[in-house]
Amino acid sequence: MDRLRTDTAHVWAVDLERETHTLAEALSADEWMRADRFVFEKHRAHFVAARGYLRAILAKYMQCKPGELAFFYGEHGKPALAPPWDKSQLRFNLSHSDGLALIAVSMRHEIGVDVEHLSRKVGQMKDIAKRSFASGEYERLCALPREEQRRAFFCCWTRKEAYLKAMGTGLTHSLKNFEVSLGRKAELLWIKKGNIEDWTLQHLEPAEGYVGAVAIAGKDVEVKIVKHLLRDLCLNKGVN
Numbered sequence: 001m002d003r004l005r006t007d008t009a010h011v012w013a014v015d016l017e018r019e020t021h022t023l024a025e026a027l028s029a030d031e032w033m034r035a036d037r038f039v040f041e042k043h044r045a046h047f048v049a050a051r052g053y054l055r056a057i058l059a060k061y062m063q064c065k066p067g068e069l070a071f072f073y074g075e076h077g078k079p080a081l082a083p084p085w086d087k088s089q090l091r092f093n094l095s096h097s098d099g100l101a102l103i104a105v106s107m108r109h110e111i112g113v114d115v116e117h118l119s120r121k122v123g124q125m126k127d128i129a130k131r132s133f134a135s136g137e138y139e140r141l142c143a144l145p146r147e148e149q150r151r152a153f154f155c156c157w158t159r160k161e162a163y164l165k166a167m168g169t170g171l172t173h174s175l176k177n178f179e180v181s182l183g184r185k186a187e188l189l190w191i192k193k194g195n196i197e198d199w200t201l202q203h204l205e206p207a208e209g210y211v212g213a214v215a216i217a218g219k220d221v222e223v224k225i226v227k228h229l230l231r232d233l234c235l236n237k238g239v240n
């Protein structure tokens with residue numbers, strides 16, 4: 001396995017608009033079935049590319065071929081490595097927005113990642129924040145100058161979603177039961193259950209116009225952004 005220590009997490013940023021034919025060959029029959037359920041070709045292509053990258057990246061750590069990996073899905077749909085690959089203790093999570101995907105990988109600690117494009121249409125931002133965010137987050141958002149609110153909203157949103165994706169619940173868990181910062185530094189301010197000291201939360205700006213966050217259920221984990229070359233990911237000759 002490529003070296004990944006328990007005190008380090010890697011976040012790979014990948015462009016889903018690139019030519020990814022070689023990576024797509026590794027998808028399993030059930031992933032192709034999922035791909036074929038998308039109504040819009042663009043969404044189908046992004047799903048296929050994201051899965052192809054996910055397999056290629058995980059295969060680098062596992063030193064196997066991308067097509068050999070198998071996934072298991074948690075109660076709320078969070079993918080994880082299925083036996084026998086789960087013995088590696090490698091954890092991962094994926095998020096995509098507008099042609100960009102982030103793939104976050106850690107060792108032993110559960111991990112969640114989220115990314116959004118700042119231009120995403122969200123309707124009435126303040127109404128959503130009032131309905132969904134913790135009251136402290138809503139109040140801090142409203143107190144900001146108008147021109148800073150969109151960015152703060154997405155920083156807050158991606159931090160909250162990254163945390164819930166690390167937990168594996170996704171949005172089935174209330175967004176009001178914990179609070180995060182809205183500024184440049186990502187911080188978990190309080191959680192209803194557990195200890196905030198046991199978590200690492202980091203702000204991400206993977207490309208112009210995007211904000212994101214990674215949450216790791218481990219203390220003081222160092223997050224490294226990994227630059228990739230598609231060519232490097234295809235070095236394992238053959239994908240299946």
Ligand SMILES: CC(C)(COP(=O)(O)OP(=O)(O)OC[C@H]1O[C@@H](n2cnc3c(N)ncnc32)[C@H](O)[C@@H]1OP(=O)(O)O)[C@@H](O)C(=O)NCCC(=O)NCCS
Nearest residue numbers: 075076077078079094095096114165166168169170171172
């Ligand atoms: C997880 C969730 C927050 C993702 O929201 P999103 O912003 O639309 O999408 P993102 O691009 O950030 O993330 C999608 C990826 O998260 C991962 N994921 C799916 N469910 C997850 C969960 N419960 N926890 C963590 N990660 C999850 C998958 O890899 C997914 O990618 P894929 O669809 O290509 O397999 C949202 O789908 C959710 O709340 N799901 C849980 C409840 C649910 O709807 N379950 C139905 C399936 S059982």
